[in-house]
Ligand SMILES: O=C(O)CCC(=O)C(=O)O
């Protein structure tokens with residue numbers, strides 16, 4: 001095999017070319033980076049398999065003679081094998097292919113496709129731009145800018161719908177979804193085919209993931225001092241336990257659909273359960289029995305499947321042997337062995353382990369760990385109780401705010417309207433912000449509303465507001481007010497709905513909807529069609545799919561209104577059928593409506609038929625991981641400014657608390673070698689990535 005250039009180098013060069021607007025070079029380098037990344041993974045997998053055979057830990061342990069020599073003899077052989085194998089496949093020392101954590105994360109999140117789509121777009125290679133955009137979006141459904149771009153691509157003529165392809169699609173997910181569709185449609189013959197394929201592919205993906213676990217030891221805390229380094233056996237144990245835990249987590253990785261946050265529970269065993277049912281339906285009792293027996297390896301006391309087993313045995317006759325699948329038996333045994341070792345380590349050496357499986361037999365978990373687990377659960381329960389108690393007594397964190405309507409008055413659950421969150425003059429200042437921003441022409445141009453041709457739609461994000469303040473286009477105090485108003489709303493909503501449980505910003509923007517003159521006659525549509533904020537309402541109103549492209553991690557929504565001098569534009573809530581209206585909210589300055597973002601709160605906005613309706617739209621999440629990154633940047637700019645002001649007139653600014661957030665920069669190890677230092681720059685450049693995209697007005 002030829003020499004594989006390390007993917008992090010290619011990536012760093014590609015990103016640099018991107019920011020130099022050298023699109024051709026950027027596209028080429030980024031594609032090569034992706035290719036090299038895939039090649040590296042394939043090499044690791046292949047070498048692991050080859051060396052597993054070549055230097056196998058097989059046979060009986062030595063009856064007599066030193067155990068240690070026998071074991072380490074194999075360890076040395078395996079190390080030699082792996083070194084050689086990787087060296088010849090990669091054409092370089094394997095260590096050259098170790099990328100920093102930041103870059104590894106970028107690739108896991110498919111970040112290169114984000115750059116690629118822009119580069120392809122600039123090169124007028126639309127088909128490739130679309131598939132890159134789609135590939136990125138599948139794994140990043142929360143990415144607002146990409147969502148907008150995708151919507152634009154969809155509206156463009158000349159873009160074929162089969163270009164919306166996931167270039168990194170995992171074979172097992174494609175098969176699984178097709179299989180489940182057939183299964184749910186009672187098409188069991190096809191279901192069996194696809195689910196078998198899915199199981200096969202999932203197990204194969206699992207092996208690849210496990211192979212990648214055999215990498216270097218990742219120290220949690222870098223211990224610089226030599227005498228803090230562990231001794232031989234401690235070091236081996238620590239590294240081995242790390243590998244075991246990593247391998248155990250692989251099942252979660254393969255069971256998590258790209259773009260989703262949590263894994264499908266019991267992914268492997270549920271395949272076997274589905275298959276046993278489907279085989280039974282198509283009259284293949286022998287295979288049904290085999291799958292049932294395999295399922296029982298995970299859950300040996302599962303009553304319904306034991307029942308089925310009896311039935312299959314009866315149907316097949318006593319002479320037919322029923323055995324579980326060999327590969328599943330192997331999977332279960334191997335997993336149990338790993339769990340035992342991990343639990344032993346936990347009990348005696350400390351550390352933690354999140355067992356990814358629900359089927360782990362109780363007797364495997366050491367008694368004192370179980371005890372500790374129970375205590376933790378108890379503590380958590382108590383905390384929730386305390387929280388609810390506090391919530392009931394809960395008072396709002398600000399004076400003068402009133403609760404105008406609660407859930408009951410709004411005929412629903414988790415809905416509320418507060419008034420007097422802003423004063424008239426604060427509303428005026430914020431409205432001035434939208435006007436001033438409009439004049440600048442950059443990033444804040446009125447566009448057609450994505451929802452209706454009869455309105456224009458303008459959105460201003462927090463970061464944009466700060467940047468405009470920085471460039472002197474808007475007043476700093478107005479921009480600061482936007483930041484403060486949104487934080488105030490956050491506190492109100494947190495204390496009302498989830499006291500004691502932190503709500504993070506997920507996305508914030510100031511939006512105005514303006515009626516387009518002369519286009520209002522006989523208008524039947526809405527300003528914003530009925531929707532739920534964190535799931536996709538199905539048109540028949542029976543379900544709300546909590547899956548991408550919905551912003552699934554959003555937990556609460558808030559809208560803080562700024563004015564009422566327009567016609568139409570009421571917010572309304574409906575039942576799941578999207579037509580039965582249950583509550584109406586007329587916007588006005590200082591009114592904050594808040595509600596949980598799920599299917600219990602479908603809502604829409606009546607047509608704005610005259611004038612301009614402005615509001616700060618706010619979404620919140622409990623998940624720190626999905627906290628709004630733009631905000632960190634915006635607050636930094638604010639603090640910078642405050643510090644400058646402080647110097648000039650001694651005024652004090654109480655900046656926002658950053659401690660709970662991790663900025664992307666924080667992930668960059670200090671003093672890192674080569675690509676790391678470049679990444680440090682491009683990571684912060686990345687916050688400007690959306691602007692970069694915005695500049696493309698060719699859409
Ligand atoms: O502006 C409003 O009243 C509601 C807007 C909304 O529901 C949304 O943007 O998701």
Ligand SMILES: [Fe+3]
Nearest residue numbers: 531532533603
């Ligand atoms: Fe909404």
